[in-house]
Amino acid sequence: MGHQSYSNSNEASDGKSTDWKYFVTSNIKELITMGQVINYKFSSDCIVEYIRLITDKIGGKGEFARVFGFPRTTVGVWYEGKHKPALDAILRICYVTNHQIKDIFNGYRPDEIKGVNGVFLQNFECSNRRKQFDREYTESRLRIVLKDTKKAPSMREIARNLKCNRKLLYRHFPKLCKAISQKHQLNLQACRKQRIEQGCLSVTEATHKLISQGIYPSRRRVEDILGFQLREKPLQETWRSIIKDQVWLM
Known part of the structure; x- marks a missing residue:
């Protein structure tokens, strides 16, 4: 029961x-x-x-x-x-x-x-009674999110903040939700690009530091300096290109 x-x-x-x-x-x-x-x-x-x-x-x-x-x-x-x-x-x-x-x-x-x-x-209230869907308020909140230039939350996060089902939002505001979702994806891509660029710069600096000390810049040594592994392909390619260009020094 x-x-x-x-x-x-x-x-x-x-x-x-x-x-x-x-x-x-x-x-x-x-x-x-x-x-x-x-x-x-x-x-x-x-x-x-x-x-x-x-x-x-x-x-x-x-x-x-x-x-x-x-x-x-x-x-x-x-x-x-x-x-x-x-x-x-x-x-x-x-x-x-x-x-x-x-x-x-x-x-x-x-x-x-x-x-x-x-x-x-x-006068009887229950904690689990469904709140009436406020279409006008919800639409205004979605438009604010779409216009925000600093933040780009996912639709899942927005639905959680609004205490509303994500599928319900898509059903009532398909264009707005798709636009917000696209904005979120573009933001993720931009953040990844920035992170990769910063990572490549750090790999370059760490590799050249080892070379300047007369130490072979193996992947393990570079990772020890950086504090993280070179799992992403762009970081690996940056490291390999430096090794290839500087191998005559070793």
Whole structure:
């Protein structure tokens, strides 16, 4: 059985809603008395039936996902009975709909859902509820990144900073994302070119230093001076060209 964590406001603004902590404590105590926490699978059919009932009453899986803040795919597998929601998820649904979990386990089928679309629901918050996608804000941030002449982050980094899925960004802003990605690649190429040029200069200096001391500038000796290995081909070619030109001195 999976585990999910949720947070909530302590109390609804009208002062009449059940406190979340009290609700959980009292419901768990009742379940322990019933022995249903240990025998959770015993009531699995009741839970699936309850999920289907609530889903149909509020307008389908998509609406259920929006109202309660669960992923739609998760709601789908619950509705189809392929997986059963964790106990804390059931508690949350009952909390929002103002139903007692022991009644659900006993096969209770509510005729109405008092909590949905009321103050009771409006004051309930969950840590994993998906944030509404702000297209205008996201586009403005992408344009700022594209215009920035000092930094060229990758789309992966941008998506992480925006707390947004990278594929979602590409789907909504394909041209902007491709332009930013191209800018990032060009920046990587420029950085590599600069690093190679600096590396070649360092190889040249280290090699000539050994030659000036009358020491054969073997690759190992040059690497010892530099503090890194000549793994990249341009650095190796620079070293070889100097050895070839200066071999008569040895």
